[in-house]
Amino acid sequence: MKKTPKYQQVAERLTRMIEEGVFGPGAAAPSVRKLSQQWEVSISTILKAYYLLEARGLLVPRPRSGFFVSHKLPSAPPAPDLSDPDPDPTTVGMRELITRIVIHDTLNPKLIQLGAAHPAMEQTATRQLNRLMASAARRMGDRAGLYMPHSDNRSLRQQIALHAMDAGCSLDADEIVITSGCGEAVSACLQAICRPGDTVAVESPICFDVFQYLENLGLKALEIPTHPKDGISLEALRFALENNSVQACVVISNFNNPLGSCIPDGNKKDLVRMLASYDIPLIENDIFGDVHYSTRRPVSAKAFDADGRVMWCGSFSKTLSPGLRVGWAAAGRYRSTVAWLKYSVSLAAPTLSQVAVAAFMAEGGYRQHLRRIRRVYRQRLAELRRAVIRFFPTDIRVTDPAGGYLLWIELPEVVDALKLYRLALNEGIAITPGHLFSTGDRYRNFIRLNAANWSDEALPAIRRLGRVVSQMARG
Structure with missing residues (x-):
């Protein structure tokens, strides 16, 4: 390391x-x-x-x-305002845009990757996990090549249940369904409770993965105003529920992608109670919760779940290694349906990955790994933010997250993020335009940057990117 x-x-x-x-x-x-x-x-x-x-x-x-x-130290710009999405449900159709931007450019090794929300490869635990997988393969013999359905991996589910205590949750191992990443968990939870044509309330902006799931399932998105620090607006959500037929709600509770917002504990409690009063399930994506920069991990909304309506989803993709494809859903009263959907779609998560992660957690490796990457990512996020403030126009707005490794930047209104994306490619830089984080065109002058891969090479890249933004701002 x-x-x-x-x-x-x-x-x-x-x-x-x-x-x-x-x-x-x-x-x-x-x-x-x-x-x-x-x-x-x-x-x-x-x-x-x-x-x-x-x-x-x-x-x-x-x-x-x-x-x-310096007499002129870089001054911190304000964060973006509370978002203001359309108040009506919207049909999702983003496949072409996501395919063109995400799939084509995020794996290009010739580009400086400052957009995709991937962890830094040198900060993953791939080497340790590879050793554990090799050991498990020798020990298990031919059994290592068999499926390991969710009902057979009790050791991993026990470790996740123990780790959930840091998020304020008291879970039994049998409540947890192992999935192939957090995406499959969220998608299965949506499928368990929604039918084509249903409406799902989501934070705005929110990671485009959510829109992929909604589009695949034929669901409508009702985007809710979201604050860059405190997350989803409960007042706006209540108004939406009073005026629309809503079948589910999806939030990234801790360090929203792309905002970096973290819903305060009291708001999480109120959110769970509000949705319960309308008999609406909450699907909670908590994939960034472990990458926090305070003295304790923020609790999950699941911690306030009194009747099993909160479906808590996560994975090890942002912390250990995205290639593991190991995630989970603690789906409460919907557990049996989610387990069946997981089984019917992909049967099981990778066997050796599950065994290795369980062993890594049991021996204390995961906690030690988290302590290290939190220090690294906190420093890199601060580095990126300072560089953006220094090299971008002075009238930008930029978030200041307390966890995760993503920055959400509001550019001058005349700057179109899709055009900037294409110009950045010419500079050898990959960014993520704001168009991907909503069903409409409301974040056309926003971009998301990822600090995980910050390096000496990235500093001049931000300088070049800032020069392009300044030129576009001047017209």
């Missing part, structure tokens, strides 16, 4: 000191030699850190005088 380079650690420490006012605007930074001695690192390490802070606009070099804190 790669560790954060020493110079980046030094740069982060200095950045915090500048942000906290230890070194004010115009103040001289400590001399390279002095800081090298005090922090017991090499002179070259301090220099690389200073050069990085110069690129960020925090330090300014003066010939024969050293480095000084």
Whole structure:
């Protein structure tokens, strides 16, 4: 596993000191030699850190005088406003757009990937899991090649139930259905409770995966205004429920994709109670809940479920490895239907993946892994956000998430994100335009960026992208 380079650690420490006012605007930074001695690192390490802070606009070099804190530190722009989607249900038809953008470009190794919501490959636990799978294959022999339906993998379900306690949930292993990723879990839950033509209330914006499931099942989307910090508007949702026939509600409760919003605990409780009063099931996608940057994991809405109407879905794709294809649904009163749908569609999740994940969790590897990636992704998210603030036009709006690794950026109104997407490809950069996160054209001047793959190569890419945005803004 790669560790954060020493110079980046030094740069982060200095950045915090500048942000906290230890070194004010115009103040001289400590001399390279002095800081090298005090922090017991090499002179070259301090220099690389200073050069990085110069690129960020925090330090300014003066010939024969050293480095000084910039008088014009990048100021943080505001977050986007509460979203304002159409108040009526909408038929979903996004297959062509999603296919063209997501499938074609997100796997292109020649592009700097700043759009797709994939974890960084060097931050996955693939090597450890491969060793566990090899060990399981030797131990199981021919049985390793057999199906492992959800009813046969009690060890994994027990580990997920234990881990669910961090999210405030008290679950029995038998309540959990193992799926091939979180997407299959959400799709099966929708299919279990909805019929073609039904209406599903969703956050707006929300990950385009949800619109794929709705389109495949012939369901309508009713988009609900969502705040970039506190998530779905309960007032707007209540109004929607009073004026529409709604059969289900879908939220990404902790660190919404793309907003990064996290529904406060009290709001989650009120959300569950409100939907229960209308007899409407809640499908909760909690795939980013483990990638939090506070002292404790935010609870899930499932923690407030008193009658089994909340269907809690998750996976290890954003934390351990997307190729595992191991997810779950704790579907409450709908468990037997979801289990049957899983069985009838794909029968079972990959056998060795399930065995390896269960072993990794049982030996404490998952908790240790989460502690490490939280540090890495928190730093990378801050790096990306600072670069966007420095190199993009000053009139942008950008989120400041407390978890996950995604940024949602509102560009000047004249900037069309689809056109920007095509121009970015010419610069060797892949981004995700806001058009994908709604059934309408309401996020046409928004983009989503992914900080997981942040690197030294990504900084000049953001500089180039900011230059293109500025040119488009000027017309």
